Amino acid sequence: MINYQLLGKTGLRVADLCLGTMTFGDEWGWGSTKDEARRIYDHYREQGGNFIDTANIYTNGTSERFVGEFIAGHRSEVVLATKYTNTAASNNPNAGGNQRKSMMEAVAASLKRLQTDYIDLYWMHVWDQMTPVEEVMRAFDDLVRQGKVLYIGISDAPAWWVAEANMLADLRGWSSFAGLQIEYNLIERTPERELVPMAKEFGLTITAWSPLAGGVLTGKYLDDAPKTVKGRLSIEGMDSMRKDKTDEDRIARAVIAVGKKVGASPAQVALAWLRYASVPIIPIIGAKKLIQLKDNLASVEVQLGTDDLEILNEASAITLGFPNNFYAKPRINSMVYGGLRDRIKV
Numbered sequence: 001m002i003n004y005q006l007l008g009k010t011g012l013r014v015a016d017l018c019l020g021t022m023t024f025g026d027e028w029g030w031g032s033t034k035d036e037a038r039r040i041y042d043h044y045r046e047q048g049g050n051f052i053d054t055a056n057i058y059t060n061g062t063s064e065r066f067v068g069e070f071i072a073g074h075r076s077e078v079v080l081a082t083k084y085t086n087t088a089a090s091n092n093p094n095a096g097g098n099q100r101k102s103m104m105e106a107v108a109a110s111l112k113r114l115q116t117d118y119i120d121l122y123w124m125h126v127w128d129q130m131t132p133v134e135e136v137m138r139a140f141d142d143l144v145r146q147g148k149v150l151y152i153g154i155s156d157a158p159a160w161w162v163a164e165a166n167m168l169a170d171l172r173g174w175s176s177f178a179g180l181q182i183e184y185n186l187i188e189r190t191p192e193r194e195l196v197p198m199a200k201e202f203g204l205t206i207t208a209w210s211p212l213a214g215g216v217l218t219g220k221y222l223d224d225a226p227k228t229v230k231g232r233l234s235i236e237g238m239d240s241m242r243k244d245k246t247d248e249d250r251i252a253r254a255v256i257a258v259g260k261k262v263g264a265s266p267a268q269v270a271l272a273w274l275r276y277a278s279v280p281i282i283p284i285i286g287a288k289k290l291i292q293l294k295d296n297l298a299s300v301e302v303q304l305g306t307d308d309l310e311i312l313n314e315a316s317a318i319t320l321g322f323p324n325n326f327y328a329k330p331r332i333n334s335m336v337y338g339g340l341r342d343r344i345k346v
Contacts, residue, residue: 001047001048001300001301002015002016002017002047002048002049002297002300003015003016003048003300004016004050005205005280005282006205007079007121007151007178007179007205008151008177008178008179008203008204008205009178009203010151010178012079012120012121012150012151012178013050013079014050014051014079014205014282015048015049015050015051015079015282016282016300017049017051017271017282017283017285017296017297017299017300018049018051018052018053018081018207018282018283018284018285019040019041019044019049019051019052019053019284019285019286019293020053020054020209020284020285020286021037021041021052021053021054021058021063021066021067021286022054022055022058022059022063022286023037023040023286023287023288024037024040024054024058024059024062024063024066024067025037025058025059025060025062025063025066026059027059027060027062028059028060030288031059031288032287032288032289034066036288036289036290037066037070038066038070039290040287040289040290040293041066041067041070042070043290043293043294044293044297047297049297050077050078050079051079051081051282052067052071052078052079052080052081053081053082053207053284054067054080054081054082054083054114055082055083055084055086055123055125056082056083056084056086056087056106056109056110056113057083057086057087057088057125060088061109061113064082064110064113064114065113065114067080067114068113068114068115068116069115071114071116072115075116078120079120079121080114080116080119080120080121081119081120081121081122081123081153082110082114082119082121082122082123083122083123083124083125083155084102084103084106084107084110084122084123084124084125085097085098085102085106085124085125085126085128086125086126087102087106096128097128097130097131098124098127098128098130098131098135098136099128099131099135099136100135100138100139103124103136103139103140103143104139104143107119107122107143107148107149111148117147117148118147118148118149118150119148119149119150120150120151121149121150121151121152121153121178121179122140122143122149122151122152122153123152123153123154123155123179123181124136124140124152124153124154124155124157125155125156126155126156126157127156127157127158127161133161133164133165133168134168136165137165137168137169137172137174137175137176138174140152140174140175141169141174141175144175151175151178151179152175152176152177152178153177153178153179153180153181153207154177154179154180154181155180155181155182155209156181156182156183158194158195159194159195159197159198160194162177162180162195162198162202162204163198163202165177166202177202177204178204178205179204179205179206179207180195180198180199180204180205180206180207181206181207181208181209181284182195182206182208182209183208183209183210184196184206184208184209184211184274184281185208185210185211185212185213185217185270185274186213186217186251186255186270186273186312186315186316187213187216187217187247187248187251187316188210188213189316189317189318190318192318192320193318193320193321193324196277196278196279199279200278200279204279205279205280205281205282206277206279206280206281206282207281207282207283207284208274208281208282208283208284209284210284211270211271211274211283211284211285212267212270212271213248213270216248216252217251217252217255217266217267217270218252218265218266218267218270219252219253219255219256219266221248221252222249222252222253223249250315251315251316252266253315254311254312254314254315254316255269255270255312257311258304258308258311258312261308262302262303262304262305262308264298264299264302265295265298267292267295267296267299268295268296268298268299268302269299269302269304269308269312271283271285271296271299271302272299272300272302272303272304273304273309273312276304276309283296283299285297
């Protein structure tokens, strides 16, 4: 059963599984037809889901158009999230990016495609590494004050930039980020170095994109797996998203082993693992077929024991690097706390 949680430090109630709609539309070669997308959307809603994630660029705008049609008649029951920044290649240097012009034009176009007057959660999609943080946060606040956007979030940016942005917003009385959207899964655990601790400190809810690592964690890319279905990462141009195959295979086999032990599919295990993180994490599930969505939704019933988590965490372990490893050294702990760390409560 889908449950709900508050988004960051707000009172907004969102489903603990978010429906990602990057698969709505087949313009990119691996998505869903309109009819199948509609079945996926309807079933998610029937199970209590209310959190829909899209973006201005997904399937060249088709995703937003489909979502706009699907939510007609019950707009107030849906927490609608979309994004700006990315755009198709063009001769216009301001067509994409984080700047105010890009934001204002993108939100106007998204509202039109979505057939709505407001967006519940508006994400900055990717940090462009050049727009001043003051410009971004002031522009976001203007949209909130205009009522076009209710809450804002940040996707795919370094922890220091997010921290600077939220601190600036707090000091100036502007709207601050309520959520952080990042790639996070058993194969991509590097956010644990900076992004996850930052989210915990600022009270940001993490929405994890690619929680199944593009399907790698289901085991379908293993050499001995049946090659009956062509996965997204098999498509030309998408293979650049792959990590080290040896590591991927080892982690995928650990997920499969735990799945057999607890009686769950690999996808359900990978999604369930996210519930045991140190911060609130909402997986963004993106299904091409209704059967995939049903399998993903069942992950909320999967319980992982201490031994299961140990298998998964050991198989996917990363080194946290400096300064985290430095802090963990017994000698440093002894000097910092005078040998009394175990007696100091925080």
